[in-house]
Amino acid sequence: MEGAELSRLSLYVSKSGRSVLHYSGFSFLAAIFPVVWALHRRLYGIAALALVYAIALGVLIGGWPPAVQALVIVAQVVLFGFTANRLHAFLLERRGWVLTASELPQAGEGEG
Amino acid sequence: MFSAGLFNVVAAFVLVSVFVAACVAPLVRAAYRARVKRLMGLNQVQPRPDRWWQTGAARNQPNRIEPVLLSAEDSLATAKRSERRIARATAAAWLAFVLFAPWVLAWSDPSAGWVSRLEFAVVAGLLALGPALVNLPLRWRRVTGIAAIVALIALFLAVSSLQPETVDLVPDAEEEDWPAWVYYLLVGFAAWVYLSMFRQRIRGQVIPLAFVSAVFALVFALPLGLLEPYLGSCLTPVAEASGAAAGQATFSGLAGATLSMIGLWAAFRVLGVVAGAIERGWIGELSMVSLVGLGVVASTLVLGITPEDPALATTRPGWLSLSWFGLTAAVYVVFLGRTNATAAGLPLLMLRVFSADKRKHDLLHQIQERWRYFGAVDQAGGPDLIDFNVGPYACAKFMGGSLHDLYLPEAVSGDKLMGRFNHSPDREGRYRINEMFNFNTSWRGNVEQLILNSQTILLDVRGLTAEREGTSFEVGLLARHALLGRVVAVGDGETDWAHIGGRLAEHGRRLEELSRCEVVDRSSLDQLIDKLLQIPSRKGS
Known part of the structure; x- marks a missing residue:
C-alpha cells in the first residue's frame, strides 16, 4: 500500500530503554476490537476499561431496538477508531516517552 | 469435554492449531513483509537513550571469537564431517521411529496382526520423512526423499499383498456416512497442512503460529473442561438469583475473557522461551521444526489408532505418544554425539x-x-x-x-x-x-x-x-x-x-x-x- 497508507509509523522510546511503535490516523483494530488494540499497545489499564465498557454496553443496550443498537455501535466504531491512536500518543508523551524515529523524511534526505 | 479421553482432546487441539496456523501463515508472512518495508523506511529524528543500547547490548553475543582460518581443504573436510554427523543422527532417529512403530500399534491394539503392524510402520515412516528431510543438509534432501518414498511405497505394497487383515488407521467413509468427496477433501487438507509444516517458504510462520494457537487453545479450554463437572452446580445459584440467561452470559463472558487473556499471555511466553532456546543455540532452528513435526506426526498416528478399551483412551495414548517421540529424540541425541x-x-x-x-x-x-x-x-x-x-x-x-x-x-x-x-x-x-x-x-x-x-x-x-x-x-x-x-x-x-x-x-x-x-x-x-x-x-x- 505504498503511497496509500492510512497512517504514519513512528517509534517512541522511554528513558528505561523500552520502545514502542505508534500509528497515526484511524485504527481499525481499535474501532472493532478495542480490548485487543489496548493489549497490543500494552495499555493494560485502557484494556481493562475497554473490557468493562464492552460488558456494560452489552448489558445496557441488550434490550434496545436493533436500529438503535446499530447506531450506538457505529458511533463507537467511529469514536474509537479516530481517537485511539491520539490517546496512545498522548499517554506516551505524558509518560515521558520520546519520539525517536518517523516515516516523515528528514530535510535534505535524498534517497533510501 | 473429556468423554473422548484427555489425550484425544489435547491431540485434536494440537492438530486444529496446526491447521489454523497453516491457513493463517500466508497472511502473517504478508503482514511481516509489509512491516519490514515500513520499518526500513523509518528515519531517526532523535538519538536513542543510552539505556536502549544497554538493553540491546544484553542481547549481544558474549565472548566474540575470532574466525578460525583453515585451509580450503580443511574447511571442506570439517564441513563434510558436520553434514555427515547430522545426516547420520537424522537417519538413525528416523529408523528408530519406524522400528518402534509396530510396538506402538501392538501396545495400543494387541489384536493387530504382524501385517498390520508392518503397514503401520510404513505409514509412520512416510509421515516421519517430512521432519527427517528438513533436518538434512539441503543438497541431500531431494535424492534422499525420493529414494525413501519409493522404497516405503514398494514395501507397503509388498506387505499389503501378503494378508488381507488390516487395521482401521483411517475411518471408512461409508461407515461414517460421509460422501467420498468429503473424505478425499479432508485427506487433501491434511496433506496440505502436513506440507506447510516443512515447506521452506512457510514453515517459519507455521510453527510459531501453531505454538501460539495450541497453547492458547489448551489454556483456554482445558480449565473449562476440567471444571465442567463442577461448573453446573456453581452456576445454578447465579442463574436462580439473576435470571438464567443474563447470569450465565455474564459469567461465561467473564470466564472467557479472563481465560483468553491468560491463554494469549501463556502462548507468547512459551513462544518466547522456544525462540530464546534457539537464539542461545540449545536447539537448532531446523531441528526445532523437525522435532515439532515429529511430535505432531506421533500424536496424530496414536490418535488414529482407536483403542477398544475406553479406559485406555485416558492415559495410555498420551504416554505412548510421548514415549515414542522421546525415544526417537534420544536416539538422535545419542547418534549426534558432542560437537567439537x-x-x-x-x-x-x-x-x-x-x-x-x-x-x-x-x-x-x-x-x-x-x-x-x-x-x-x-x-x-x-x-x-x-x-x-x-x-x-x-x-x-x-x-x-x-x-x-x-x-x-x-x-x-x-x-x-x-x-x-x-x-x-x-x-x-x-x-x-x-x-x-x-x-x-x-x-x-x-x-x-x-x-x-x-x-x-x-x-x-x-x-x-x-x-x-x-x-x-x-x-x-x-x-x-x-x-x-x-x-x-x-x-x-x-x-x-x-x-x-x-x-x-x-x-x-x-x-x-x-x-x-x-x-x-x-x-x-x-x-x-x-x-x-x-x-x-x-x-x-
Missing part, C-alpha cells in the same frame, strides 16, 4: 540486490544452506529473503509487537555492530544466519562497517546494469577500502561487467582484481564455495 565445533568458523558476508526474483533467491538460499556448515552467514535483512530467513525468533518478535527492536536506528561502530551477530555454532554444529536490520538513516553506515569487519564476502551482481544499479553502492565501498581481495562476485548473463569496472575505476581499482563466478549448476556452486574458502589464504586479503 566451538570456534567461529568462517563467517560469510552476502551482499545482494533486494529483488523479487525467486530464482535469485533460490541460489542465495542454496549458498546460505551450504555455508552454514563452514561458518555463519551475515547479511542485510530485507523483505526479499523473508521466505527463507524468518525463523521462530523473528516471528515471535513480530507477533509480540517488538520487531522494531531488531532495527538499528543509526550507524554504529564495527565492534558494536559485529557484537550483535552470533558466529558460534549451535549444539548440532550448524552456524547461524545473521540479519542486520536498519532504518533508512542507518543502512549506509552500517553496511560499510559490516564490509570492513568481514573477511569473506560474496557480492551478488546478477542483473546489475547501469539502469538497475543494485549493489553499486557496495561495489564502490569495496573499491574505496581496497577490499576486492576478500570478494567473489556472482554474475549472470545480464550483468554489465563494464559498468562494474567503471565503478571500480572511480576509486582507482581494476575489474581484473575482482574474482568472478557464474553459477548455473551444482558443480559451479561447488566452485563458488571453493573460491570463497580460498579467500583467507590469499595473500593481501
Whole structure:
C-alpha cells in the first residue's frame, strides 16, 4: 500500500530503554476490537476499561431496538477508531516517552 | 469435554492449531513483509537513550571469537564431517521411529496382526520423512526423499499383498456416512497442512503460529473442561438469583475473557522461551521444526489408532505418544554425539540486490544452506529473503509487537555492530544466519562497517546494469577500502561487467582484481564455495 497508507509509523522510546511503535490516523483494530488494540499497545489499564465498557454496553443496550443498537455501535466504531491512536500518543508523551524515529523524511534526505 | 479421553482432546487441539496456523501463515508472512518495508523506511529524528543500547547490548553475543582460518581443504573436510554427523543422527532417529512403530500399534491394539503392524510402520515412516528431510543438509534432501518414498511405497505394497487383515488407521467413509468427496477433501487438507509444516517458504510462520494457537487453545479450554463437572452446580445459584440467561452470559463472558487473556499471555511466553532456546543455540532452528513435526506426526498416528478399551483412551495414548517421540529424540541425541565445533568458523558476508526474483533467491538460499556448515552467514535483512530467513525468533518478535527492536536506528561502530551477530555454532554444529536490520538513516553506515569487519564476502551482481544499479553502492565501498581481495562476485548473463569496472575505476581499482563466478549448476556452486574458502589464504586479503 505504498503511497496509500492510512497512517504514519513512528517509534517512541522511554528513558528505561523500552520502545514502542505508534500509528497515526484511524485504527481499525481499535474501532472493532478495542480490548485487543489496548493489549497490543500494552495499555493494560485502557484494556481493562475497554473490557468493562464492552460488558456494560452489552448489558445496557441488550434490550434496545436493533436500529438503535446499530447506531450506538457505529458511533463507537467511529469514536474509537479516530481517537485511539491520539490517546496512545498522548499517554506516551505524558509518560515521558520520546519520539525517536518517523516515516516523515528528514530535510535534505535524498534517497533510501 | 473429556468423554473422548484427555489425550484425544489435547491431540485434536494440537492438530486444529496446526491447521489454523497453516491457513493463517500466508497472511502473517504478508503482514511481516509489509512491516519490514515500513520499518526500513523509518528515519531517526532523535538519538536513542543510552539505556536502549544497554538493553540491546544484553542481547549481544558474549565472548566474540575470532574466525578460525583453515585451509580450503580443511574447511571442506570439517564441513563434510558436520553434514555427515547430522545426516547420520537424522537417519538413525528416523529408523528408530519406524522400528518402534509396530510396538506402538501392538501396545495400543494387541489384536493387530504382524501385517498390520508392518503397514503401520510404513505409514509412520512416510509421515516421519517430512521432519527427517528438513533436518538434512539441503543438497541431500531431494535424492534422499525420493529414494525413501519409493522404497516405503514398494514395501507397503509388498506387505499389503501378503494378508488381507488390516487395521482401521483411517475411518471408512461409508461407515461414517460421509460422501467420498468429503473424505478425499479432508485427506487433501491434511496433506496440505502436513506440507506447510516443512515447506521452506512457510514453515517459519507455521510453527510459531501453531505454538501460539495450541497453547492458547489448551489454556483456554482445558480449565473449562476440567471444571465442567463442577461448573453446573456453581452456576445454578447465579442463574436462580439473576435470571438464567443474563447470569450465565455474564459469567461465561467473564470466564472467557479472563481465560483468553491468560491463554494469549501463556502462548507468547512459551513462544518466547522456544525462540530464546534457539537464539542461545540449545536447539537448532531446523531441528526445532523437525522435532515439532515429529511430535505432531506421533500424536496424530496414536490418535488414529482407536483403542477398544475406553479406559485406555485416558492415559495410555498420551504416554505412548510421548514415549515414542522421546525415544526417537534420544536416539538422535545419542547418534549426534558432542560437537567439537566451538570456534567461529568462517563467517560469510552476502551482499545482494533486494529483488523479487525467486530464482535469485533460490541460489542465495542454496549458498546460505551450504555455508552454514563452514561458518555463519551475515547479511542485510530485507523483505526479499523473508521466505527463507524468518525463523521462530523473528516471528515471535513480530507477533509480540517488538520487531522494531531488531532495527538499528543509526550507524554504529564495527565492534558494536559485529557484537550483535552470533558466529558460534549451535549444539548440532550448524552456524547461524545473521540479519542486520536498519532504518533508512542507518543502512549506509552500517553496511560499510559490516564490509570492513568481514573477511569473506560474496557480492551478488546478477542483473546489475547501469539502469538497475543494485549493489553499486557496495561495489564502490569495496573499491574505496581496497577490499576486492576478500570478494567473489556472482554474475549472470545480464550483468554489465563494464559498468562494474567503471565503478571500480572511480576509486582507482581494476575489474581484473575482482574474482568472478557464474553459477548455473551444482558443480559451479561447488566452485563458488571453493573460491570463497580460498579467500583467507590469499595473500593481501
